[in-house]
Every structure is written in C-alpha cells, then in structure tokens.
Amino acid sequence: MKSIKGILDKVWKGLEIGRKEEEAGIWQYWRDWIGEEVSKHSQPQFLTPWGKLVVNVDSSVWVEELTKFRKKKILKKLNQHLRKDLIKEIYFRVGELK
Numbered sequence: 448m449k450s451i452k453g454i455l456d457k458v459w460k461g462l463e464i465g466r467k468e469e470e471a472g473i474w475q476y477w478r479d480w481i482g483e484e485v486s487k488h489s490q491p492q493f494l495t496p497w498g499k500l501v502v503n504v505d506s507s508v509w510v511e512e513l514t515k516f517r518k519k520k521i522l523k524k525l526n527q528h529l530r531k532d533l534i535k536e537i538y539f540r541v542g543e544l545k
Contacts, residue, residue, distance in 0.1 A: 472528070472529060473491050473494065473500065473529070473534075474491055476528065477490070477491055480524055480525060480528050481521050481524060481525070485513070485517065485521070488504055488505045488506070488509045488544075489502050489503065489504045489505070489509065489513065489539070489544070490502065490503050490544045490545065491503075492542070494533075494534065497535065498532075498533060498534055498535030498536065499534075499535065499536045499537075499538060500525075500534045500536070500538070501538050501540065502537060502538070502539050502540070503540060503541070503543060503544055504539050504540065504541055504542070505541070505544055507541055509539075510539045510540065510541055513539045514539050518537055518539070521537060522534060522536075522537050
C-alpha cells in the first residue's frame with residue numbers, strides 16, 4: 448500500500464507546480480531583475496518546457512540590442528535570481544507589450 452505522501456509527491460511532480468512557481472518569478476520580478484530601461488521595451492511571454500524564454504520587444508532595434516549585446520547577461524541574471532538554470536535560451540521578437 449502506498450502512503451498518501453508518496454501519492455501526493457507524484458501528483459505534485461506531475462503537475463510541475465514547483466516549476467510553475469519558479470516561472471512566475473520571471474514575470475513578477477522582470478523589471479527588478481533586468482532593469483528599468485530594458486523592461487520598458489520588453490516583456491516575457493512564455494517559457495517552453497525545454498527552457499526557452501520567449502520575450503516580446505517593442506521594436507526591431509531593441510531586438511537587435513538585446514540579442515547581440517545583452518542576451519548572455521540577462522540569461523545569467525535571470526538564472527541567478529531563480530537559483531537554478533531554468534532558462535536555457537532567450538528568444539527576443541517584436542511583439543505587443545501589455
């Protein structure tokens with residue numbers, strides 16, 4: 448007979464609730480973690496199950512700036528704040544900011 452704790456642990460892992468809580472930090476603290484200047488022009492959209500963060504940016508100029516010059520730093524900073532390598536890649540694209 449399996450314990451209730453064992454069953455709940457399996458359900459918890461299956462729902463990936465812990466990961467969802469970590470992901471929520473990306474949206475909640477985006478501005479604080481990457482700075483006001485960049486956050487005025489960008490907004491995270493979703494994180495794929497394999498760790499690709501898709502970020503909408505308000506212009507192609509900012510896409511180029513973030514992709515060429517700031518991507519590695521932003522990736523490192525986000526993972527440091529999350530305290531794990533949850534994000535493997537960042538993809539910046541022109542899109543609507545809400």
